[in-house]
Amino acid sequence: MTERPSAPPPPNRRRAPSSSAAAPSNRAASARASKPEPVAAVPAPKNERVRATTPPHESPAPPATSVSVRPPRPPGKGGSPGEARPARPLSRHFRALQLFAGAAVVLVASTAVAWGARRYIVSSPRFAVRTVLVDGVQRRTAEQVASSGGIEVGKNIFTLDLELASASIAADPWIEKATVTRTLPSTVHVNVIEREAQALVAIGGDLYLATRDGELFKELAEDDPVDLPIVTGITGDQVARDRAGVVIAVRRLLDAVEDMARAGIARRYPIQELHIERDGSVVVTIGKEGIALHLGQPPYRDKVGQASRVLTELAQRKASASVIFLDNNAHPERVVVRMK
Incomplete structure (x- = not known):
């Protein structure tokens, strides 16, 4: 707020001299007559600086000094350092307490509902x-x-x-x-x-059932099937040392069994035994006659096809063989037959 400067007081007018006094000179009288009357100061609007009106042809009055007056600050907002601030209203704490109590009530109610629902579902008939x-x-x-x-x-x-x-x-x-x-x-x-058992595997003096993938999954029990091809030549040390290799070897033997079934050998000559030699070569014993097919090393599909042709020719000649050698890897087309 700007303090309004007071209007300069009007110049003191001298009383006219009495008749007995000496009359002023004509020059002084003329000067007073030409001097205008002072203008009264008009109150300026707020926030505006008041300017004193000076008569024309006179030197201006010194500028008025503007004094800024700030309204007093409300208590508790930046007062003097030593001024005590009033305590925070209790209504804010009361509202927080109300919210906390409401949340607690909702939590308790939800827990009670969940407990009741669980009790119902675990005990209802x-x-x-x-x-x-x-x-x-x-x-x-x-x-x-x-x-x-x-x-x-x-x-x-x-x-x-x-x-x-x-x-x-x-x-x-x-x-x-x-x-x-x-x-x-x-x-x-x-x-x-x-699981489906596809073979019996002899390990030591025990028999185990094997799946089509070569997995040995259980020892043979009394009510388990026994009309399955028997795999021999596997030792307990081999299983303990390289079980994964044993699984692969049994799976390859069962691949050969499928090839024989596809070629028609298994129907005419049921497979009795599949033996794995120490060098990994395979000998398959088939039929009631116990014909030994020396298949050698895998793969076996082409060798099984040759064995099927040889057995068909022997059946046409009404001849009986004891051993058929199909293990010549250098010349796989050569087959040696040992007759009975």
């Missing part, structure tokens, strides 16, 4: 297991599969651990993979992939 569906089993019954997975009729369906049940079922050597799912409200579905 609506979610008790009533149906167990098992697909893909041949070696095991549906009851055996369900029992091994801990699946029981009447048990709450939500208390069943699906991953644990699947792993427990797959622990059976005959089961390669098991998947357990549930369908609400009361059905459990078990899908099983069983």
